[in-house]
Amino acid sequence: MSSHFLSGLNTQQYGQLKDKLFNTQSGKCFICEDIIDLNLHNGSLDIDHVMPLKLGGKDDPMNFALTHSSCNRSKQDSNLEVARVLKRFEKIKEKAEKDNRGPNLQDILATEGGGKFKLNFSMFDGIIRYSLPQLGDNRVYEVPVYTDYLSDDEYFFVQLPIEYIYHDDVINPRSIGDNISKLVKEFYNKNPQLQVSLGWVENQNGDGSEVKVFDGQHKVAAQILLGVRKIPIRIFINPDKNRLTLTNFHAGTTLRQVAFDKSVQRHLGNTLYSQRVKRYQVEHELQEDNLYFSERDLLNYFRGESKEVKRYILDAIRDAITYSPDNKLRQFTELGGRSNKLPVSYSTIEKTFYSFFIHQDVLITPIDHKLEEGENPRELEKDQITELMNIVAEELFIEHFDVELGTYRIENRIQQGENIPINHLRALRMAKEEIMYTWLRYISQIIKNYYIMHGKPIQEDKLFQYKFAEPLWQRIRSFIRNLANLPLWINKEASSTIFGGKQNYGFWQTIFESGKSPANVQVLSKPIDLMQMIVE
Incomplete structure (x- = not known):
């Protein structure tokens, strides 16, 4: 106005x-x-x-x-005070993204002077006594201790300065997304916080403990961004952190109480897997470096939760690949929800790389089998899937896909006459889930063919647990490169036809196998020939 x-x-x-x-x-x-x-x-x-x-x-x-x-x-808001707060968060987000991750509560705390001091407290006769001397407040506060009727966990409520608050990125590895803007606006308009955040401390006889927030980090972050310096928290005392992790995992999966992205679920599953491994070692009196037991042994030992443990094992593999420092595709993958910037969704990664190439059953060989020789089946699997992702990133995205140009309505923008660089367009189209799903399956055929031609028997569901020879890697790279050179990816007239909407997997399989769409429209000059496409 x-x-x-x-x-x-x-x-x-x-x-x-x-x-x-x-x-x-x-x-x-x-x-x-x-x-x-x-x-x-x-x-x-x-x-x-x-x-x-x-x-x-x-x-x-x-x-x-x-x-x-x-x-x-x-x-991001017509109210300039709210817009300023959201701009502060945007800067925090940009800084975190330079490390190829999303921002979390610890980033907010670090920016605003939080997470500095441990809380000194004592507990006696149902009372928590604490003080805040590092802030010049030497008063002794007393609050009652409560006991959860069902879990027997002890806890207390406190309004704590942010200098004593930390983020628990193990129990809650979620990043803070752009939806925090809704909470910022809600709190700015003086609407009350309906549920307090949850944290935990360890009673260490006067040595002090970090107060770790593991639930409600978005609420805490929004309040801190708005200038709040004291946060109400329900704090558990000496909790079983393995149980808290499992509870948080269930909240985001089976109970659907928390909107966990798949990548966060896998990260929590990885944590739960590590906890089961440690528990197995302790209860079998094994040293920490003794991994001479198998995934099958874990399932048999935790028989009452064998289905869950199998899931944790597979989550650990997915998580290790996703967050591998060597993974070049991760910088082009949106790990949380949808994005107008990045070409590959985490959902696509799950449905293709992880579904096709990770062996989905537990192994009977020891976890450390041939680890020192570099031939451990799970490590080979993780390393080689990561290498495949790197080849895809190098051939399609690195120096080709412009993150600033992004993915938003690209086909519509082409139809309206906007000049989209052909390398960007090629990368975007080949990364569409139904397309990537189809052409990545051909890589399995190329690998199987290689071993057949060399007379080597293999277990097809364990493809990536066999060490690939350099000539095989070259065939894989040549296939992706030759596929990328097909003219359909840069055909801008196709933006209103085959690329005008989401197609199913069968649509693209028909095109690659016949050269024509299911409606008998010529798309390729001829069907693709895998033997020709693996030649450099």
Whole structure:
């Protein structure tokens, strides 16, 4: 809504208001809080209402702020105070993404001065006594201890300064997504927090303990971003952290109480697998480095939860590949929900690489079988799937896919005449789930054919547990490269036909096998020939 006040100012008066706001804001943009240079940014600055008029803001100098024009155009909320908070989160997110991960509560705490001190407390006769001397508060606070009727866990409630709060990224490995903006707006409008966050401490006889928040990190983060310095928390005392991890896992999977992304579920499953391995070692009086037992042994020992343990084993393999520091495809994979920036979804990774190439049953060989020789079947499987992902990344995405251009409505933009670089278009189309699903299956055929031609018998469901020779890797790379060179991927006229909507797997299988779509429309000049496509 336009400002009658601003439109009534002459050039000199407008300049005076701009100078006044510049000094009031210490020479920084109200939204991004970066430097404003009145000379260098001349003509690229806005004066806007902090509280929009439509929301009851006044049209007078007390409700104006000076911003970069670009920040004002791209702001995430019409209320500039909320927009500033969301811009702070955006900067935190960008910093985390440089490490190829999403932001979490610890990132928010680090930015705002949290997570500095351990909490000193004592417990006696149903009372928790604590103090906050590191903040100059030497008072002794007392709060009652409660006992959970069903679990027998002891806990207490406290409103704690953020300097004593930490994030537990083991029990809760979720990153904080853009949906935090909804919580920020909710709390900014003074709507109450309906559920307190959960944390835990260990009573270590006066040595102090970090208060680790494992549930409700989004609520804590939103409050901290809005300037709240004390957070209400329900704190468990000396809990069984393995049980908390399992409870959180169930909340995000079978109970669906928490919207866990698949990648987060796999990460928690990996943690639960590690816990089962350690428990097996302890209860069998084995040293920590003694892994001379198999995945099958774990299932037999934890017989009452064998289905879950099998899932944890497979989750651990998926998680190790996903977060391998050598995984080049991860930078092009959206690990949490949908993205308008990245071409590959985690769901696609699960349905293709992990579904096709990870052996889905437990092994009977010891976990450390031929580990030192570099021939451990699970390690080979993980390393070689990662290598396949790297080849895909190198041939399709690295220096080809523009993350800034992204994925949003690319086919529609082509139809409207926008010039999309052909390398970007090729990468985007080949990464569509139904397309990648189809061509990755041919890689299994190429591998099987290689072993048949060399007369080597193999177990087909364990393909990636056999060490691939360099000539086989070259065949795989040649196939992907030759497939990428097919003209259909850069055919912009196809944006309104075969690429105009989501097709099923059978649609693309028909095209590759016959050269024609199921409707008998010619798409390729001829069917693909796998033997020709593996030649460099």
